[in-house]
Amino acid sequence: MPHYRRVGDVPRKRHTHHTDDSGHRFAEELMGQEGFSSDSSLLYHRHSPSALTAIEAIEVGDDTVDATPDRPVTPRHIRTALVGSGVDASGADSSSDAVTGRRVLLVNDDVEVSWVEADRSSGLYRNATGDELVYVQAGTGRLDSVFGRLTVGPGDYVVVPASATHRWIVTDGPLRLLVIGSRGHIGAPRRHLSDHGQFLEHAPYCERDLRGPEEPVVEHDDDVPVLVRNRGGWSRHVHRHHPFDVVGWDGCVYPYALNIHDFEPIVGSxxxxxxxxxxxxxxxxxxxxxxxxxxxxxxxxxxxxxxxxxxxxxxxxxxxxxxxxxxxxxxxxxxxxxxxxxxxxxxxxxxxxxxxxxxxxxxxxxxxxxxxxxxxxxxxxxx
Missing domain, CATH: 2.60.120.10 (Jelly Rolls)
Structure with a gap:
C-alpha cells in the first residue's frame, strides 16, 4: 500500500462537519477497499459527488473484444507499433485517447493487458472493476484525478485505484502506454513490507520513490460526463457538478507513480x-x-x-x-x-x-x- 498522505483542507477529526469560512458545508466521501475493512481515503467535496442528471449504457473501444484460448500453445511476438487505434465512445474511428483507444491484447479472469498510443487527452473515467497499472513507455502527460495532479513521463508506473475518477492529459505525445488492468488491487509485494506497511530495508524501492498528488484540483463546470466501467460493461454518468471539486483529502488510497529507474536491482554471483x-x-x-x-x-x-x-x-x-x-x-x-x-x-x-x-x-x-x-x-x- 502507499503510505498515508494528507493534501489540502482536511478537518482535524474524521466524519465531522467541515465548512469553509462562509459556512458552506463540504460533502465527505469515504473511498474504502474490501468492504471498508482495508485501506481507505476521505475526500471533501464542495458538492455532493452522488448528484447525477443522466445515466446511459454505452459501448466503448475493445470492451466486447473476443479473446480465445492459446490453442495450439504458441509463443508470440507482439509488435505494439503495429497495434492499431481503438474507437471512441460513439463507435467511430478517431485519434486515440488513453482510455477509449486501448487495444486489449491478452486477458484472463484476473488481468487485462492493453496497449494504447494516445495523441489526445481523455475525458473523465472511472474503472470500478479494479485497479489499473499504467506503464509510460514514451511521451509525457498528466494524470488528473479527484486527488489532484500527477505529472508522468517515460519509465513511470502509475497505479490508479479502482473507482477513482480521473483523466489522462497528453502534454507531449503520443503517450505510449502499457495498461495492466486488475480485477482487484495492485500493491507492493507483501514480503517487502513490515506488518505495519512500511517498506523494509531489503526492499528494492521505498516510500521516497513514490510520487503522489501534491494539491487538489478544483473545477467548476456543471453537467459533466464520466465514463464508468464495471464488470457488466460501460455506462455514462452525467454529474451535476464537476467531480474535481475536492478541497482536501487524506488516507492511503490515491494514484501514485514509481519510475522504473528508481527500482534498485538485486544482483548476485x-x-x-x-x-x-x-x-x-x-x-x-x-x-x-x-x-x-x-x-x-x-x-x-x-x-x-x-x-x-x-x-x-x-x-x-x-x-x-x-x-x-x-x-x-x-x-x-x-x-x-x-x-x-x-x-x-x-x-x-x-x-x-x-x-x-x-x-x-x-x-x-x-x-x-x-x-x-x-x-x-x-x-x-x-x-
Missing amino acids: IHQPPPVHQTFELPGAVICSFVPRPFDFHPDAVKVPYHHANTDSDEVLFYSEGDFMSRAGSGIGVGSISYHPAGFVHGPQPGSVEGSLDATRTEEVAVMLDTFGPLRVTDAARD
Whole structure:
C-alpha cells in the first residue's frame, strides 16, 4: 500500500462537519477497499459527488473484444507499433485517447493487458472493476484525478485505484502506454513490507520513490460526463457538478507513480531468479522490473537467462528501452511484447550465451507480467 498522505483542507477529526469560512458545508466521501475493512481515503467535496442528471449504457473501444484460448500453445511476438487505434465512445474511428483507444491484447479472469498510443487527452473515467497499472513507455502527460495532479513521463508506473475518477492529459505525445488492468488491487509485494506497511530495508524501492498528488484540483463546470466501467460493461454518468471539486483529502488510497529507474536491482554471483525483480503484486499475477544492472560475477556464471519453463504461469515481457542481449537476432526490440505460455520451454536466442561471455552489464529496461491463470489471446494480438 502507499503510505498515508494528507493534501489540502482536511478537518482535524474524521466524519465531522467541515465548512469553509462562509459556512458552506463540504460533502465527505469515504473511498474504502474490501468492504471498508482495508485501506481507505476521505475526500471533501464542495458538492455532493452522488448528484447525477443522466445515466446511459454505452459501448466503448475493445470492451466486447473476443479473446480465445492459446490453442495450439504458441509463443508470440507482439509488435505494439503495429497495434492499431481503438474507437471512441460513439463507435467511430478517431485519434486515440488513453482510455477509449486501448487495444486489449491478452486477458484472463484476473488481468487485462492493453496497449494504447494516445495523441489526445481523455475525458473523465472511472474503472470500478479494479485497479489499473499504467506503464509510460514514451511521451509525457498528466494524470488528473479527484486527488489532484500527477505529472508522468517515460519509465513511470502509475497505479490508479479502482473507482477513482480521473483523466489522462497528453502534454507531449503520443503517450505510449502499457495498461495492466486488475480485477482487484495492485500493491507492493507483501514480503517487502513490515506488518505495519512500511517498506523494509531489503526492499528494492521505498516510500521516497513514490510520487503522489501534491494539491487538489478544483473545477467548476456543471453537467459533466464520466465514463464508468464495471464488470457488466460501460455506462455514462452525467454529474451535476464537476467531480474535481475536492478541497482536501487524506488516507492511503490515491494514484501514485514509481519510475522504473528508481527500482534498485538485486544482483548476485550467479543468475538471480525472477522474484528478485518483483515490483507489484495483484490477484493472480505479479509484475517485475528489469533495469540496467551488473551481470553475474561468478567466473563461470551463465549471464543471460537460461532455458526455463514457467510451470504455473504465463509470462508476458514488454521491452521498453535498451539492448536485449538474450533476444539478439530474434526481431525483438523496443516496443515488443513477448508472450511465453505455460507449457513452452523458452530461453536465450542462439548465440546469446556466447555473446555474453565478456559482458559486464545489461542495459535493458523491461516490464514483466506473470499470470497464474492462462491468458486468452485477442485478434489484435494475433494480427
